[in-house]
Amino acid sequence: xxxxxxxxxxxxxxxxxxxxxxxxxxxxxxxxxxxxxxxxxxxxxxxxxxxxxxxxxxxxxxxxxxxxxxxxxxxxxxxxxxxxxxxxxxxxxxxxxxxxxxxxxxxxxxxxxxxxxxxxxxxxxxxxxxxxxxxxxxxxxxxxxxxxxxxxxxxxxxxxxxxxxxxxxxxxxxxxxxxxxxxxxxxxxxxxxxxxxxxxxxxxxxxxxxxxxxxxxxxxxxxxxxxxxxxxxxxxxxxxxxxxxxxxxxxxxxxxxxxxxxxxxxxxxxxxxxxxxxxxxxxxxxxxxxxxxxxxxxxxxxxxxxxxxxxxxxxxxxxxxxxxxxxxxxxxxxxxxxxxxxxxxxxxxxxxxxxxxxxxxxxxxxxxxxxxxxxxxxxxxxxxxxxxxxxxxxxxxxxxxxxxxxxxxxxxxxxxxxxxxxxxxxxxxxxxxxxxxxxxxxxxxxxxxxxxxxxxxx
Amino acid sequence: xxxxxxxxxxxxxxxxxxxxxxxxxxxxxxxxxxxxxxxxxxxxxxxxxxxxxxxxxxxxxxxxxxxxxxxxxxxxxxxxxxxxxxxxxxxxxxxxxxxxxxxxxxxxxxxxxxxxxxxxxxxxxxxxxxxxxxxxxxxxxxxxxxxxxxxxxxxxxxxxxxxxxxxxxxxxxxxxxxxxxxxxxxxxxxxxxxxxxxxxxxxxxxxxxxxxxxxxxxxxxxxxxxxxxxxxxxxxxxxxxxxxxxxxxxxxxxxxxxxxxxxxxxxxxxxxxxxxxxxxxxxxxxxxxxxxxxxxxxxxxxxxxxxxxx
Numbered sequence: 001x002x003x004x005x006x007x008x009x010x011x012x013x014x015x016x017x018x019x020x021x022x023x024x025x026x027x028x029x030x031x032x033x034x035x036x037x038x039x040x041x042x043x044x045x046x047x048x049x050x051x052x053x054x055x056x057x058x059x060x061x062x063x064x065x066x067x068x069x070x071x072x073x074x075x076x077x078x079x080x081x082x083x084x085x086x087x088x089x090x091x092x093x094x095x096x097x098x099x100x101x102x103x104x105x106x107x108x109x110x111x112x113x114x115x116x117x118x119x120x121x122x123x124x125x126x127x128x129x130x131x132x133x134x135x136x137x138x139x140x141x142x143x144x145x146x147x148x149x150x151x152x153x154x155x156x157x158x159x160x161x162x163x164x165x166x167x168x169x170x171x172x173x174x175x176x177x178x179x180x181x182x183x184x185x186x187x188x189x190x191x192x193x194x195x196x197x198x199x200x201x202x203x204x205x206x207x208x209x210x211x212x213x214x215x216x217x218x219x220x221x222x223x224x225x226x227x228x229x230x231x232x233x234x235x236x237x238x239x240x241x242x243x244x245x246x247x248x249x250x251x252x253x254x255x256x257x258x259x260x261x262x263x264x265x266x267x268x269x270x271x272x273x274x275x276x277x278x279x280x281x282x283x284x285x286x287x288x289x290x291x292x293x294x295x296x297x298x299x300x301x302x303x304x305x306x307x308x309x310x311x312x313x314x315x316x317x318x319x320x321x322x323x324x325x326x327x328x329x330x331x332x333x334x335x336x337x338x339x340x341x342x343x344x345x346x347x348x349x350x351x352x353x354x355x356x357x358x359x360x361x362x363x364x365x366x367x368x369x370x371x372x373x374x375x376x377x378x379x380x381x382x383x384x385x386x387x388x389x390x391x392x393x394x395x396x397x398x399x400x401x402x403x404x405x406x407x408x409x410x411x412x413x414x415x416x417x418x419x420x421x422x423x424x425x426x427x428x429x430x431x432x433x434x435x436x437x438x439x440x441x442x443x444x445x446x447x448x449x450x451x452x453x454x455x456x457x458x
Numbered sequence: 459x460x461x462x463x464x465x466x467x468x469x470x471x472x473x474x475x476x477x478x479x480x481x482x483x484x485x486x487x488x489x490x491x492x493x494x495x496x497x498x499x500x501x502x503x504x505x506x507x508x509x510x511x512x513x514x515x516x517x518x519x520x521x522x523x524x525x526x527x528x529x530x531x532x533x534x535x536x537x538x539x540x541x542x543x544x545x546x547x548x549x550x551x552x553x554x555x556x557x558x559x560x561x562x563x564x565x566x567x568x569x570x571x572x573x574x575x576x577x578x579x580x581x582x583x584x585x586x587x588x589x590x591x592x593x594x595x596x597x598x599x600x601x602x603x604x605x606x607x608x609x610x611x612x613x614x615x616x617x618x619x620x621x622x623x624x625x626x627x628x629x630x631x632x633x634x635x636x637x638x639x640x641x642x643x644x645x646x647x648x649x650x651x652x653x654x655x656x657x658x659x660x661x662x663x664x665x666x667x668x669x670x671x672x673x674x675x676x677x678x679x680x681x682x683x684x685x686x687x688x689x690x691x692x693x694x695x696x697x698x699x700x701x702x703x704x705x706x707x708x709x710x711x712x713x714x715x716x717x718x719x720x721x722x723x724x725x726x727x728x729x730x731x732x733x734x735x736x737x738x739x740x741x742x743x744x745x746x747x748x749x750x751x752x753x754x755x756x757x758x759x760x761x762x763x764x765x766x767x768x
Contacts, residue, residue: 214654220587220626221566223650290567334545336565338586 008166008382009107009138010131011097014437016044017393020057024066024397028073028387029367030374039071039387039395044436046393064431066397070366073385074106074394074432078376079171079196079250079274079322080347082139085127086115091327091414093127096347097136099325099413101439103347104396104429106137106385107377112144113172119144119155121163128164137434140166140382145184145195149173154184157191167380169196171250172297174232176202181236185245194272194380196248197236199257200298204228209338211284211299219290221338224299230256237264237271246270248379251324253279253298255308262317272379274322275309277346277353278419282306286419292333292340293419296326313372314364320376321369323350327415344419349406351398352425360426366400397431399445404428409443459751461580463570465591465631472751473635477599479747480740483523487743496754497526503556503578505548507533507563512714512741513583513592517560520745526753529556544568545575552576557753561585579752590623593713594631596744600736601671602635604709609636612668614660616697617675617721618647620686624713625675629655640669643697646686663697667705674699674712674721694720701725709733 019041026037026049038055040048048055057063077100083091091099100108112118118127124143131139143165147153149172157168168184175181175197184195205228210216212223233249237260240247252258252275264271278296283303286294294300312318326343333340346353351373358364378384385394407421432440459472468476486492502521506514514530521528531551542550544563551559558579561569566588573580584590601608613632619625619641629639633656641648642660653659666672677693687693700723704710710722710732718724726732 212650214651217649217652218626218655219566220589220623220649222587225650290570331543331545334571335543336563336568336571336586338565 008140008164008380010128010140010164011135011138011435012131012133014439016436017041017433017438018043018058018061019064019433019438020055020061021064021066021071021397023052024069024071026071026387027366027370029371030073030384031387033387041393041395041433041436044392046387046389046391049387049389064397068401069397069399069430071395071397072370073374073387074396074434075104075351075373076107076375076377076382076385077105077323077325077347077350078109078320078380080108080110080325081113081327081343082110083327084114084130085123089329089414090332093131093134093139094136095412095414096325096327097134097139098440099345099347099411101136101432101434102412102429102442103349104351104398104432105347106394106396106432106434106439107140107382108137109140109142109166109377109380111169111171112142113149113170117144117148118142119147119149121156121159124160124163124165137432137439140164140380142167142169142171142196144168145170145175146180151176151180154187157184157187157193161191161193165193166382167194167196167248169198169250171196171198174198174200174202178235178239182239182243185239185243185247188245194246194248196250198250199229199232199236201228201232204231208299209295210287211301213284213302215284215287219288224297226254226256226301226305229254229298230260233257234260237261237269240264240271241267241269244270249273251276251279251298251322252309252312252318254301254305258308258312258317262312265317272319273317274320274376275313275318276322276324277350278344279309280306280313280321281353281357282419287337290337292335292337293344293417293421295337295340295342296324296344296419297342310358310363314368319379321350321354321372322376323347325413327413328417329415333417343417345411345413345415345417346419348411348413349418349420349425351429352404352406352427353420355400355427356425392436393433394435395433396429399428399430400426402426402428461569461573462591462748462752463573463580463582464589465594465627465634468591470634473595473598473631476595476744476747476751477602479750480599480743481603483743483746493523493525495525496750497521497524500526500557500753501555502526502528502749503551503554503559504528504530505551505559505561505572506531506583508584510562510584512738513562516741517581517583517745519742520749523742524746524749526557526749529554544571548572548575552578558749581748581752584623587621587623587626589627591627591631592745592748593624594627595748596737596740597628597673597711598631598635599744600711600733600740601709603736604733605670607636608632611637611670612640613637613671613673614640614642614666614669615673615675616642616663616666616699618677618681619643619652619675620647620649621678621681622675628673629657642666644687644693647681663703666703667708669705669708671709671711672699672704674710676713676715677717677721690720697721698723699726701729704731711737714738
């Protein structure tokens with residue numbers, strides 16, 4: 001008897017969108033769309049795409065003037081922390097998915113390092129139940145590889161898969177023992193579910209709060225050497241290759257890791273990777289002021305590492321961009337650097353940061369950025385958002401020319417520990433449609449787009 | 459100057475001015491009555507999150523010699539053990555309106571944070587493995603009394619640079635005054651990329667005789683358990699400063715407390731080349747000068763008030 005596999009994504013009920021967006025520049029590299037079109041969404045489905053002025057919307061459809069703006073397939077983030085259950089003072093399902101919607105995301109995958117850890121089907125089921133009430137955008141959950149993230153016993157991976165686990169990870173912690181990871185890889189042959197790996201050798205990273213190098217030498221802060229990550233990436237790629245398993249290396253931070261992945265892919269191993277906006281945009285220099293928003297794991301590294309990450313993203317060694325959105329409350333971060341918890345939020349600034357740093361600077365095309373920000377879920381079996389007629393609409397409307405200061409209007413997230421906070425970035429998300437429902441409208445855009453009150457009264 | 463958070467925040471001119479004031483205070487120390495009224499009515503708070511006898515008593519003495527009121531707040535037995543955050547502690551203590559807070563704590567950058575949470579002048583008395591700027595100032599003061607100027611002086615800092623806030627402040631401070639700094643020690647105890655601070659790196663003391671000044675750091679016993687060193691015996695055989703290794707014209711310094719027979723041999727601690735006791739004495743007058751600089755200098759006070767010489 002085979003158990004019915006649950007859908008990977010769940011979300012709260014939301015009204016199906018009826019929209020007509022006129023005059024926006026559509027770009028969907030996978031669908032081969034690039035040009036100014038009108039778009040009609042009806043009953044949540046992408047109903048029509050046509051030359052400007054050729055489409056008619058239903059009488060109840062909201063009309064949005066998209067001229068001067070761009071419309072893309074909405075983004076997918078395969079690595080966020082919703083902090084629920086257990087740390088709702090940092091984030092909960094509602095605030096975290098609202099933050100995702102504000103960043104233009106139509107689907108996110110949440111990590112299981114909560115309290116309790118998502119290491120049993122009962123915890124997973126209750127979490128998915130809560131998400132069915134609260135999630136603003138579809139959310140999937142990864143379950144732990146080992147019970148309690150302790151690296152000692154495997155979780156019931158088959159049962160968790162049947163209960164809807166999108167994959168497995170001990171994120172926040174490495175699977176320290178090669179033998180334990182090997183067993184998980186063997187078990188994966190039966191249970192399925194990609195193993196997402198936080199790569200860190202604690203014997204090298206212990207006591208560290210930032211990258212080991214010239215800046216840590218001056219600050220006298222314990223360093224985390226890049227080898228703490230790269231040796232584990234190489235080890236785990238070799239284990240995956242040997243067992244024929246499928247692994248996803250999370251948040252790559254250094255040049256040696258990119259090189260190790262390049263080699264693993266050359267050998268044909270089933271290895272995928274992600275990189276975060278903060279590792280693409282910042283270096284250890286940002287830590288000089290001991291701003292705790294710049295403390296994350298893995299740490300910000302050197303300019304050479306940053307360049308290697310960008311090169312790896314462009315040449316395909318790195319598959320996708322993932323924020324590792326890691327909220328912490330103000331009082332937790334308002335402490336000396338070495339005492340502060342690791343992590344930065346990132347959902348609301350991800351697109352603008354990458355667009356400003358990578359596309360406006362000429363390093364990559366907007367098409368490539370859209371691909372890198374939409375494909376992350378596919379690694380875990382999610383559908384890639386695409387502008388396909390008749391499918392549920394997943395769209396993000398952005399103003400590429402608008403320059404804005406991150407955090408100037410506050411955050412949708414419950415936490416404000418954003419590494420990009422206070423920075424001027426280009427590219428503002430105006431509207432997000434997730435799985436056929438409007439999940440976000442940027443406030444000033446919503447006001448300007450609202451029909452005239454007199455007109456509405458008539 | 460509003461605060462003294464890092465030796466990087468003070469210019470060479472600032473250092474020279476502080477040293478000149480310290481020299482003036484030290485003349486005063488030869489008198490029977492050592493106290494001056496420069497900071498009468500001011501309150502200096504010692505906020506110490508780490509055990510410290512020397513630094514704390516040195517600050518306390520400095521403040522009292524300037525006639526300031528001194529309050530000591532140490533972490534043990536206080537609200538911090540009940541889980542109060544640093545910010546809450548500082549804001550609570552600030553409600554008592556101290557004029558200066560002397561901060562010693564095990565975390566880098568904490569004094570800079572404290573400075574954001576209070577109006578008081580903040581003096582970093584050691585933050586984690588980061589900095590100890592008043593130690594650097596008193597070492598510069600001690601050396602310039604002996605050498606006149608540090609310009610071109612070759613200074614070797616020997617030992618556990620990795621865990622030493624004294625080393626970091628002194629590298630920056632000595633360089634600011636024109637000295638060339640070399641660090642020497644076992645590779646496990648020298649930070650990676652320390653060359654970025656403009657120092658030379660040596661793994662042996664073979665050329666130690668070329669140093670004008672040898673600055674030995676304290677070696678802590680627990681470094682062996684953490685496998686930084688195979689044994690104290692091995693460390694001493696390779697890096698102990700003894701009569702054989704110390705050049706005949708080299709001056710010897712140490713921030714204290716000394717482990718005799720580990721980083722320094724018994725004889726050199728007490729030899730004529732040793733400035734160790736002068737460093738201790740300099741501690742009080744330099745800290746007086748720092749307190750004066752932050753709390754009184756801007757108010758056009760004379761460093762050594764007239765009434766004492768009258």
